[in-house]
Amino acid sequence: MSTVPVTRVLADAEAVADFVAERIADGIERAREAGADYVLGCPSGRTPLPTYRALTRLVRERGLAISHVRIALMDDYVVETESGFRNVDLEAHNSCRRFVRDEVVGPLNAAAADEGMAEDRLLQPDPANPEAYDELLREAGGIDCFLLASGAGDGHVAFNPPGSARDSGSRIVRLAEQTRIDNLGTFPEFGSLDAVPSHGLTVGIGTIAELSRSAVMIITTAEKREAFERISTAAAYDPEWPATVVAECADALVVADRAAAGVRE
Numbered sequence: 001m002s003t004v005p006v007t008r009v010l011a012d013a014e015a016v017a018d019f020v021a022e023r024i025a026d027g028i029e030r031a032r033e034a035g036a037d038y039v040l041g042c043p044s045g046r047t048p049l050p051t052y053r054a055l056t057r058l059v060r061e062r063g064l065a066i067s068h069v070r071i072a073l074m075d076d077y078v079v080e081t082e083s084g085f086r087n088v089d090l091e092a093h094n095s096c097r098r099f100v101r102d103e104v105v106g107p108l109n110a111a112a113a114d115e116g117m118a119e120d121r122l123l124q125p126d127p128a129n130p131e132a133y134d135e136l137l138r139e140a141g142g143i144d145c146f147l148l149a150s151g152a153g154d155g156h157v158a159f160n161p162p163g164s165a166r167d168s169g170s171r172i173v174r175l176a177e178q179t180r181i182d183n184l185g186t187f188p189e190f191g192s193l194d195a196v197p198s199h200g201l202t203v204g205i206g207t208i209a210e211l212s213r214s215a216v217m218i219i220t221t222a223e224k225r226e227a228f229e230r231i232s233t234a235a236a237y238d239p240e241w242p243a244t245v246v247a248e249c250a251d252a253l254v255v256a257d258r259a260a261a262g263v264r265e
């Protein structure tokens with residue numbers, strides 16, 4: 001059932017990060033007690049970074065074990081070759097796999113009270129068979145918490161461009177022009193639009209909506225005012241702004257800072 005998501009507006013990006021990280025840490029702890037895995041869906045980009053740092057701090061402060069945690073990538077850039085698509089090089093500045101290794105898995109493992117996540121705890125799509133990713137996520141038991149972020153200019157979520165179907169699954173997409181422009185902000189090392197790849201590998205709208213048990217859309221900074229307006233008022237998925245998928249997710253929450261929500265200090 002789709003519905004306008006519950007929205008919380010907090011003072012600033014740091015308060016948002018602390019709030020979201022608490023929720024995830026609680027989920028990680030509960031899953032541990034239940035002897036279950038905890039699968040976290042992770043976007044790359046500027047928006048979720050403070051949350052990953054806050055979560056790392058909480059893992060250390062609370063002495064959490066995390067070897068039962070699995071990290072699910074939501075997208076990555078791909079390059080076209082004669083034999084099909086391949087991921088961008090792992091060490092590329094815009095590699096989402098590198099981002100997750102350096103900003104999520106590495107810091108969390110260093111902070112963990114146990115041995116941390118083994119390499120096979122990472123769930124990632126394969127450019128040679130992107131559609132198989134949905135099945136992989138299903139076999140993993142679905143995603144306990146899908147962290148989401150919205151593109152500023154076109155509302156892309158993962159790499160789903162405007163017009164993406166509600167039932168779309170994991171696939172390779174041609175990136176929308178505005179998504180590529182937005183990504184100049186996410187990955188400033190690109191320098192110019194020509195350097196932004198033309199294609200991406202992404203989870204679909206249906207993947208996010210159907211395979212998550214909870215979802216948290218993080219919206220921070222004044223740059224995301226339109227994203228906040230569109231997402232916090234949408235009662236159902238609007239293909240013109242794919243990040244409205246949060247309206248279709250179970251146990252969905254939008255957490256924004258005052259700057260994004262347009263609330264004065």
Ligand SMILES: O=C1O[C@H](COP(=O)(O)O)[C@@H](O)[C@H](O)[C@H]1O
Nearest residue numbers: 043044045046047149157158186
């Ligand atoms: O959904 C997506 O877009 C966000 C937005 O990027 P940001 O730098 O403005 O946070 C990004 O986090 C994510 O990787 C992408 O898949």
